[in-house]
Amino acid sequence: MSTIQDRVVIITGASSGIGEATAKELASKGAKLVLAARREDRLKKLQEEIQRNGGQATYKVTDVTSHEQMEELAEYTLKEFGKIDVLVNNAGVMPQSFLYKKKIEEWNTMIDVNIKGVLYGIAACLPSMRERKSGHIINLSSVAGYGVWPASSVYSATKSAVRAITEGLRKEEFRNNIRTTIISPGAISTELTETITEPKLKAAFDELYKGAIEAENIALAISFAIEQPADVAVSEMIVRPAQQEL
Numbered sequence: 001m002s003t004i005q006d007r008v009v010i011i012t013g014a015s016s017g018i019g020e021a022t023a024k025e026l027a028s029k030g031a032k033l034v035l036a037a038r039r040e041d042r043l044k045k046l047q048e049e050i051q052r053n054g055g056q057a058t059y060k061v062t063d064v065t066s067h068e069q070m071e072e073l074a075e076y077t078l079k080e081f082g083k084i085d086v087l088v089n090n091a092g093v094m095p096q097s098f099l100y101k102k103k104i105e106e107w108n109t110m111i112d113v114n115i116k117g118v119l120y121g122i123a124a125c126l127p128s129m130r131e132r133k134s135g136h137i138i139n140l141s142s143v144a145g146y147g148v149w150p151a152s153s154v155y156s157a158t159k160s161a162v163r164a165i166t167e168g169l170r171k172e173e174f175r176n177n178i179r180t181t182i183i184s185p186g187a188i189s190t191e192l193t194e195t196i197t198e199p200k201l202k203a204a205f206d207e208l209y210k211g212a213i214e215a216e217n218i219a220l221a222i223s224f225a226i227e228q229p230a231d232v233a234v235s236e237m238i239v240r241p242a243q244q245e246l
């Protein structure tokens, strides 16, 4: 039996891209899923598809920038399934821009979703994991968490923060048998670049993303991290297109 069988997994940002692909992959291996994002129509459609294929999934409309909604997501999961085995903090946005353009609202959104959303997820799920002395928190960083390029300053800052937070969490909680994993994708074919509002930059990303690989490749990396034996922690993975320099 797969070690993913009957694991209770929360996935944020499950309504598209990597989150959606991860949900399908884990459902096919018998996980019990709680799908979270803001777009209910997408979550409902995904839930129905998973159930049609014999998988188990429920959903809760959640904005990760709300601490209260993240707490409610954890409470809902505990009520439905009695435990939280894995949290995949996947929700993220990438409205890249040059600093001089002063896209302050977009900076704030990136900080709120990519950093605070991850923190609120940890805050909501950690108490019950600590109580059970068991759990796994998987956070999505990026190759941009390792490097900075023109127009990537704020996005890179948020993804570096995800790495720092996850490594801190690991050092604080490994004695409580809570595993952590940082997943850092390169260019993956999803809706992520749609959040770029500068036309020239969007065009440059569209060019770069011609070489993108599929979200399923990241889903497999996440699945690999979860299915390791309890005494094995996959702390960090970078998965990028073989032909990508960044």
Ligand SMILES: NC(=O)c1ccc[n+]([C@@H]2O[C@H](COP(=O)([O-])OP(=O)(O)OC[C@H]3O[C@@H](n4cnc5c(N)ncnc54)[C@H](OP(=O)(O)O)[C@@H]3O)[C@@H](O)[C@H]2O)c1
Pocket: 012, 013, 014, 015, 016, 017, 018, 019, 036, 037, 038, 039, 040, 042, 062, 063, 064, 065, 090, 091, 092, 093, 094, 113, 140, 141, 142, 143, 184, 185, 186, 187, 188, 189, 190, 191, 192, 193
């Ligand atoms: N694609 C890449 O090349 C790439 C590379 C490196 C890292 N990543 C990271 O991978 C993660 C997943 O991104 P993706 O590529 O799959 O992009 P995507 O297709 O755009 O998915 C992003 C997800 O985040 C959700 N989201 C955004 N804001 C949210 C909020 N306030 N509350 C709840 N959910 C929210 C979206 O759902 P709703 O709009 O329905 O809320 C959506 O499901 C992100 O953290 C991203 O930074 C992606």
